Amino acid sequence: MDADGTALLARCHHPLVRDLAWIVMAPDLIAMPWPGRPSRADFGLERDERLLAYLDELEANPEGLERRAGSTVDGRMGHYHERLWQFLLDTAPGTRLLASNLRIHQGKRTLGELDLLYRRRHDPTPIHLEVAIKFYLGLPQGPGPNDDQARWIGPGGADSLATKREHLDRHQLRLTEHAETRLTIHQHTQPRDIGPARTETIRQQLAMPGVLFYPWHRPLPAPHEATTDHLRGEWLHWRDWRRLRDGLRRDTRAAWLVKPHWLALPRDEAFLPLDDVEARLAQHFSRPASPVQIALLGSAGPGSARRRLFVVDDSWPLQIPLPPYPRTPR
Numbered sequence: 445m446d447a448d449g450t451a452l453l454a455r456c457h458h459p460l461v462r463d464l465a466w467i468v469m470a471p472d473l474i475a476m477p478w479p480g481r482p483s484r485a486d487f488g489l490e491r492d493e494r495l496l497a498y499l500d501e502l503e504a505n506p507e508g509l510e511r512r513a514g515s516t517v518d519g520r521m522g523h524y525h526e527r528l529w530q531f532l533l534d535t536a537p538g539t540r541l542l543a544s545n546l547r548i549h550q551g552k553r554t555l556g557e558l559d560l561l562y563r564r565r566h567d568p569t570p571i572h573l574e575v576a577i578k579f580y581l582g583l584p585q586g587p588g589p590n591d592d593q594a595r596w597i598g599p600g601g602a603d604s605l606a607t608k609r610e611h612l613d614r615h616q617l618r619l620t621e622h623a624e625t626r627l628t629i630h631q632h633t634q635p636r637d638i639g640p641a642r643t644e645t646i647r648q649q650l651a652m653p654g655v656l657f658y659p660w661h662r663p664l665p666a667p668h669e670a671t672t673d674h675l676r677g678e679w680l681h682w683r684d685w686r687r688l689r690d691g692l693r694r695d696t697r698a699a700w701l702v703k704p705h706w707l708a709l710p711r712d713e714a715f716l717p718l719d720d721v722e723a724r725l726a727q728h729f730s731r732p733a734s735p736v737q738i739a740l741l742g743s744a745g746p747g748s749a750r751r752r753l754f755v756v757d758d759s760w761p762l763q764i765p766l767p768p769y770p771r772t773p774r
Contacts, residue, residue, distance in 0.1 A: 453709075456499055458509075460506060471674055473652050478649070479647065487538045544559065559575050581679045583595045584663075593669070594765070620648060660679060698718050701737040737752065739752055
């Protein structure tokens with residue numbers, strides 16, 4: 445997130461509003477041969493004053509956002525992320541949500557599900573938008589060459605950037621090629637307040653924000669297709685924590701990040717003394733434990749440097765997903 449994005453987030457206090465603002469501004473992790481995320485101009489929020497007014501209104505009246513996304517705070521990250529996109533497309537001045545989680549059937553068989561179907565206000569063409577929020581840790585040693593997407597795995601080791609990319613490319617983003625999908629979309633694009641329906645053209649988009657965590661003190665290039673501005677963090681084993689801590693400023697503070705609020709980093713006042721978070725980490729890793737994402741705040745005051753870290757058990761990773769087969773052409 446650039447300096448302007450950090451300053452904008454500083455205006456937002458409500459955690460759901462902060463996360464919504466984050467998905468508006470966060471870059472995608474990779475650039476695939478598909479159109480990327482909707483732009484601020486698509487949302488009708490290209491001017492800073494319009495975006496600020498939109499977020500300020502949500503800060504003052506968050507009830508609608510809470511109804512849409514608040515019930516997922518104890519649920520899965522993907523569900524929470526999708527609900528934020530649903531609300532954004534439905535309430536931004538430049539877009540209207542037509543359908544979400546739209547199942548496509550071929551007789552009794554389910555072909556798949558479209559994450560989101562929306563239109564821009566002045567363009568009646570329906571747009572199929574797939575969304576994914578991903579946090580991957582890069583392996584200095586692993587499948588393929590140094591920049592192979594298969595080397596970037598989820599904290600739980602269940603998936604990789606390579607397998608997610610292939611599923612999106614081979615299946616999710618190709619659902620609109622089926623006649624059944626076009627018929628289903630037609631049923632959700634009848635004339636509305638944003639113009640007449642037109643189904644001969646269906647556009648696809650992919651929004652895949654998140655963070656790529658590079659190994660601490662180990663060189664690793666960005667994965668193939670990574671965007672130049674993707675968000676970055678670092679990861680390290682618990683055994684290396686003291687070495688990292690000893691290199692930090694004495695006034696560094698930290699925040700323990702809890703799902704689903706891995707999107708926007710907390711406000712400055714939510715950061716605690718580093719010793720407090722370190723004690724919690726020591727207790728957590730006193731036995732085999734799951735990875736933990738934390739954030740560091742380099743010094744006191746607005747606009748301070750922030751840093752994302754994943755701390756993992758010394759035995760991590762216990763598993764590495766197999767690369768997709770056949771491999772993506774390079």
